[in-house]
Amino acid sequence: MYNVLFLKMRYKVIITVALASLIGFLFLYKKGVFDREENAYSDMKLPETVDYNFHIKPILSDNCYTCHGPDANKRKAGLRLDLEEAAFKELSENPGHYPIVSKNLKKSRLYQVVVSDDDDVLMPPPDSKLALNSYEKKLIKKWIQQGAKFEKHWAYIPPKKKSAPQTENTQWVQNEIDGFILEKLEEKGLVPSEKAPIETLIRRISLDLTGLPPQLEQVEQLxxxxxxxxxxxxxxxxPAYGERMTQSWLDVARYADSHGYQDDSYRTMWPWRDWVIHAFNKNLPYDEFLTWQLAGDLLPNASKEQILATAFNRNHPITQEGGVIQEEYRTNYILDRxxxxxxxxxxxxxxxxQCHDHKYDAISQADYFEMFAFFNQVNERGLQMDAVQAGRRKFFADPPYITITKEETEDVLxxxxxxxxxxxxVMVMNDSAPRTTHILNRGQxxxxxxxxxxxxxxxxxxxxxxxxxxxLGLAQWLVDKENPLTxxxxxxxxxxxxxxxxxxETSEDFGVQGSLPSHPKLLDWLAVDFMEHDWDIKYLLKKIMLSATYQQKSELRSDLKKADPENKLLARAPRFRMSGEMIRDYILATSGLLNPELGGPSVKPYQPAGLWEETNAGGNRGVLTKYVPDTGExxxxxxxxxxxxxxLPPPNMTIFxxxxxxxxxVRRQKTNTPLQALVxxxxTQVLEAARVLAQRCIEATPDDPDIVATMFKRILVRSPREEELLTLNSYYHSALEQYKNDSESAEKLIAVGEYEQLPVDPGKTAALMLTAQVIYNLDETITKE
Incomplete structure (x- = not known):
């Protein structure tokens, strides 16, 4: 008994000592990290002039606005720091004291509480898990000493077009964009990268403007x-330009071929997608592009094309389930718009x-529902049961909608x-139900x-x-040249x-909590220049592409890896993985399988069997309960x-x-998961493309000793380097030797896909197919650089 108690006590002592040691180690480690961080901050040089928007407001937003910002419901101590008038006003709960007193640190309560050593006084409070570092405290100190000048949020100030900076390296500059980029590089003692090889630029430009790799004939020509x-x-x-630009716009417009919600039945909105492709290809100015989509039906003598454009507003999910509360879902649709x-x-x-005043930006709940009111005049219901019935037979559209006839598509459409x-x-907009809009308490x-x-x-x-x-008034407000955001x-x-x-970086958020622009003067110059050139999208793209900044090599130099690992200063071209759509299109194009047909109804390519059935919640009714792949082209x-x-969106695109x-x-995530490698x-689409490419190469030049190099160039636009070619040739000949005496395995491998089998040697096809698959799996293949 004694021994047992002794052992228990001994174990307790050991565990206690171990925990104490661990806590001590963690404390010292944390203190070391903290000390290192503080040393780094102490070495940072303060700007000559502290700017409210770019230096002070981010500190206040991250640390103070939750309790002392725009949201009146969460505001504490009657203190508001996001407005100049309130920040200089006498504290209602502490008469005789002021949050900020210009050029007076002792009387500025804000400064005194952020530098306090007393946890009962310190702000932000220790239990908030927020804290200002030494550099941030020094910024606030210098800002107050310089007069504590407030400014309107940077993104709400109309952009001004300042002249491009004069730089030392004038030879590198190709247009105004480069001046703004080079100014920051020279400030950091960095130099830009060399111009990329012409083949790289052709591939880069082709991918950016068409979403497709250039054809070898185009490369040779250009x-x-x-x-x-x-x-x-x-x-x-x-024509592929319009398709490329439309692909990005579909995310913004939340386009889909089904209604969403539980039943997720079919809808016909693809004619609007055809219009978007058409609008980009004819280079419809961006101000008109927006106006037509938001209010085309309200334009004087609106054409059917302009009315069709308003389908943008009806792309949101719509329920087709019985038993819903009509007003709840009708409200949801307006909230979505x-x-x-x-x-x-x-x-x-x-x-x-929607539910309360914005916690960070100067947007009240009343502001929100005043914007909501613009979209609240459409004669629609939360659930249109007659449309459900009609949809199974013919219409697939909740009113209001327009009918497009075959004759019109041969003429004006x-x-x-x-x-x-x-x-x-096709569902469109039609303001035919005048309503009074109310602020909704808690957004309900x-x-x-x-x-x-x-x-x-x-x-x-x-x-x-x-x-x-x-x-229409809303659209005109959006494209007013004094609107600071559009x-x-x-x-x-x-x-x-x-x-x-x-x-x-936060393309979706230009508010107080969003990222600050890396090059604010360049952003403003581009915005004003865009408007001055009549909102011409092709002009904007070309302007950027003709800059030396865009045309740089993408190699990461050692000096840049240390000074700018995230490439925020743009001393080199970026490298990033293409979207799932672009990767699939790239493989189809380089294999020769791509069907270039423009527009039309959506299609169903290969997809793993059973997915729709597994996720279907609407029983066996409807046309979207079972996925049946298309055939042929x-x-x-x-x-x-x-x-x-x-x-259940296309699974391979979801994985990417x-x-x-x-x-x-607006901004897709960029992840890197094992599932992407498995795709x-x-x-099936990748394997079939590799097989078809292999068969076509063999059929074109059956005895070509450089067949691997030819295929490599067809996929990557450039010729392989010596070590690359040695590796791939070795892999190809090894596979060829394997399948030469195993025709059964070769036949089984190349049986993938529905595309016709070309009459070439199966063993050679299998070996070259595997080699093509290796090239398709290279990082360079799926990367835009």
Whole structure:
């Protein structure tokens, strides 16, 4: 008994000592990390002039606004720090004291509480897990000493077009963009990278403008071209340009071929997608592109094309389930349109003000429902049961909708590809139900409060009395050149498309909690230049592509790895994985399988069997309960046309980070998971493409000793380096030796896919197919650089 007690006590002592040691180690480790961080901050040089927007506001937003910001419901101590007037006002709960006193640190309560050693006084409170580092405290100190000047949030100030900076390295500069980039590089003592080889630039430009790799014939034709502008013009003129631009817009517009929710039944919205392709290809100016989609039906003598464009507003999920509360779902649809306007066009988190005043941005709940009011005049219901019944037979559209006939697609709507259909119905907008809009308490449909009229947040730009109080007035407000957001947001999105991330990394959020622009003067210059050139999207793309910044090599130099590992300063071209759609299209194009047909109804390529059945919640009724792949050429259409079911989007695209399209999405995640590798190694479409490419290469030149090099160049646009060719040739000949005496395995391997088998040697096909698959799985193949 004694021994047992002794052992228990001994173990307790050992465990206690061990825990104490561990805690001590963690404390010392944490203290060491903290000390290292503080030493790093202490070495940081303070700016000559502390800027409120770029130095002070981020500190206040991250650490103070939760309790002392725009949200009146969460505000403490009667203190508000996001407004200049309130920040200099006497504290109501502490008379005689002021949050900030210009040029007076002792009387500035804000400074005193952030540098206090007393935990009862210190702000932010220790239990908030927030803390200012030494550099941030010094910034606040210097800002107050310099007068504590406030400014409107940077993104709400209309952009100004300042002249491009003068730089030392004038030879590198090709247009104004380079001046702004080079200014920051020279400040950091860095130099830009060399110009990329012409083959690399051709591939880069082709992928950016068409979403497809260039054909070898195009490369041979353009490689001697010294004027990059002509190369850009070549790809801008291709129909594939409109498809490429539309692919990105579908995420913003939350486009899908099904309604969503539990039943997730079929809808016909693809004619709107055909219109978007048409609009980009004819280079419809961005201001008109927005106006037609938001309010085309309200334009004077609106054409059917302009009305069709308003289907943008009806792309949201719509329930087809019995038993729902009509007003609840009708309200949800309007909320969706309002939020899509905020995120997709204005680049602000408008939805955060649905239930209460925005916690960080100067947008009240009243502001939110005044924006909501613009979309609240449509004669629609939460559930249209007659449309459900009609949908199974013919219409697939909830009213209001327009009917498009075969005759119209042969005339005024020739961009719509109806094939054998005689007519189709597409949901559009029609303000035919005047309603009074109310602020909804806590955002709940059944708790109306004060009534409001259509209006826009004054913090962004006041709504002029000269504008009509409808969606057309809203569209005119959006494209007003004094609107600080619309042009900035779009040029930033185009920049992100070309460089992997925007000058403002949070493309969806230009608010207080969003990222600050890495090059604010460049962003403003681009926005104003875009508007000055009549919102010309092709002009904007070409302007960026003709810069030396865009044309750099992408290699990561050792000095850049240390000074700018995230490439925020853009001393090199970026490298980033292409989207799932682009990867699939790339493989189809290089194998020769791609069907270039433009527009038309969505198609169903290969997909693992049983997925729709497993996720179907609506029983066996409806046309979307079982996935039946298409056959023939429809299997090889561009991914833009792949059928998009909201409850189960195309799985291979989902694995490569495509959104569900339940709501507007501006910036896709970029992940790297084992599932992505499994898709590239096992997907039927990839294996079939490798097989077809192999058979075509063999058929064209059966005795070509350089067949591996030929195939490599066809996929990657360039010739293989010596070590690459040695490795691939070795792999090919090893596989060839294996299948030479095992025709059964070769036949089994190459049986993948529905595309016809060409009459070439099965063993050679199998060996070359595996080699093609290796090249398709290279990082370079699926990377845009």
């Amino acid at each position: 490689r001697s071209e010294t004027d990059i502008a002509k190369i850009v013009d070549t790809f801008l003129a291709l 309002t939020n899509t306007l905020g995120k997709g066009i204005l680049g602000i988190t408008l939805e955060c003000a 020739s961009f719509i590809h109806m094939d054998s259909l005689s007519q189709i119905n 449909y059944d708790q109306p409060a004060d009534s409001v009229s259509p209006k826009t947040p004054e913090a962004i730009l006041a709504f002029s009395d000269d504008l009509p109080k409808n969606r 042009a900035r947001v779009y040029v930033n999105r185009i920049w992100a498309m070309l460089f992997g991330k925007g000058l403002v 429809d299997l090889y259409r561009r991914s833009l046309y792949t059928f998009w079911k909201r409850t 980070d495509a959104p569900t399209r339940d709501y507007s999405e 590239m190694q096992n997907d």
